Amino acid sequence: MANIHPSENSYAVDPESAMEMARLMDLDIIVNKQMGGLFPPDIDLGKVHDVLDIACGPGGWAMEVAFEHPDKHVVGIDISRAMLEYATAQANMQDLQNIEFFFMDATASLEFPAASFDLINARFIVGFMWKEAWPELIKECMRILRPGGIIRITDTDRVFSPSNSAALEKFNIFVSKAFVRTGRSFCKEENANHFGLTPMLGALLAAAGCENIRKIPYMLNYSAGKPAHFAQTHNWEMGLALLVPFFRRTSMASQEELEELYQQVLVEMRRDDFRGIWYFMSAYGAKPM
Numbered sequence: 001m002a003n004i005h006p007s008e009n010s011y012a013v014d015p016e017s018a019m020e021m022a023r024l025m026d027l028d029i030i031v032n033k034q035m036g037g038l039f040p041p042d043i044d045l046g047k048v049h050d051v052l053d054i055a056c057g058p059g060g061w062a063m064e065v066a067f068e069h070p071d072k073h074v075v076g077i078d079i080s081r082a083m084l085e086y087a088t089a090q091a092n093m094q095d096l097q098n099i100e101f102f103f104m105d106a107t108a109s110l111e112f113p114a115a116s117f118d119l120i121n122a123r124f125i126v127g128f129m130w131k132e133a134w135p136e137l138i139k140e141c142m143r144i145l146r147p148g149g150i151i152r153i154t155d156t157d158r159v160f161s162p163s164n165s166a167a168l169e170k171f172n173i174f175v176s177k178a179f180v181r182t183g184r185s186f187c188k189e190e191n192a193n194h195f196g197l198t199p200m201l202g203a204l205l206a207a208a209g210c211e212n213i214r215k216i217p218y219m220l221n222y223s224a225g226k227p228a229h230f231a232q233t234h235n236w237e238m239g240l241a242l243l244v245p246f247f248r249r250t251s252m253a254s255q256e257e258l259e260e261l262y263q264q265v266l267v268e269m270r271r272d273d274f275r276g277i278w279y280f281m282s283a284y285g286a287k288p289m
Contacts, residue, residue: 011128012178013242015080021058023238024083028060030231031123031154031280034220038065039119040284042214043150047118048072052144054106054122054137055079059087059099061123066091066099075117077104079128107133115146123154124280126197130183134200138208145287151210152284153201157194159243160236161220163276167264169193171240178250201283210285217281224274232278233269240265 056076186196
C-alpha cells in the first residue's frame with residue numbers, strides 16, 4: 001500500500017497539538033458512553049484476543065479495552081508522537097501490561113504480519129483520510145486480520161452536527177467544501193454539506209471481502225439543557241479553533257471573518273434555545289473463515 005498524497009500532511013488539524021489531545025480525550029468519553037460499550041454488541045468476545053486501534057490518539061478507547069479486558073492484547077497506532085508519548089505514559093501509570101503503542105501512518109502500509117489481529121477498530125479518521133486511501137486501508141486491515149476477525153469503522157458525515165446555530169452551520173459548510181477541495185470527501189460538489197462517507201462504509205467493507213456487514217447509527221442530543229450539552233459544545237469550540245488554519249489554507253474565509261464567526265458560534269451554543277444533534281455510525285464486518 002503506497003502512501004496517498006505523500007507530499008502532503010493529511011491531517012486537517014495539527015496532530016501534535018495539546019488542544020487536540022485534550023479534545024480527543026473528551027471525545028472518547030462522550031462517544032464511549034453514547035455507544036453503550038467498547039465493542040459491537042453482537043460479537044463473541046471470547047474469540048477476540050488481539051486488538052488494534054487505528055489512529056488511537058491519546059489512547060482513550062484502547063486503554064479502556066486494556067483495563068476492562070486484561071486477557072486481551074491491545075495495540076494502538078498513531079502518527080502523532082505527542083499522542084503516543086502521552087498514551088504510553090498513562091498506560092504505564094495505570095500498570096496496563098497488555099497494551100502497547102506504535103508510531104504508524106494509517107495511509108501507508110501497516111507494519112504488521114498477516115493475520116495478527118482478531119479485531120481492528122478505527123474511529124473518526126475522516127479528518128486525515130484521502131478518499132483514495134479508504135479502500136487501501138480496509139484492504140490492509142483485511143490482510144492483518146485473522147479469519148473470522150472483525151473490522152469496525154465509526155465515523156460521521158459532518159464534523160459539526162445539524163443545529164439551529166447559523167454560525168455553526170456555516171462552519172459545517174466550510175468543512176464540507178474544504179474536504180471536497182482537498183480530496184477527503186466522497187461528494188463531488190462543493191455545495192454539499194456532508195462528506196458522503198457513512199453511506200460508503202458498508203460498500204467499502206464489502207468490496208474488501210468482508211461478510212456479515214452490520215451498521216449501527218448513533219444520535220447524540222447535545223441541545224441546551226441536555227446532559228451532553230456542555231461536553232459536546234466545548235468539544236466543538238476546541239475543534240473549531242483547531243480548524244481555523246485549515247480554513248485559511250483552503251480559502252474558506254479571511255482570518256477576520258473566521259474570528260467573527262467563531263465568536264458568534266460561542267454565543268449561539270450558549271443560548272437556552274440552542275438545539276443540536278450529532279449523528280455518527282459504526283459499520284463492521286468479518287473476514288471470511
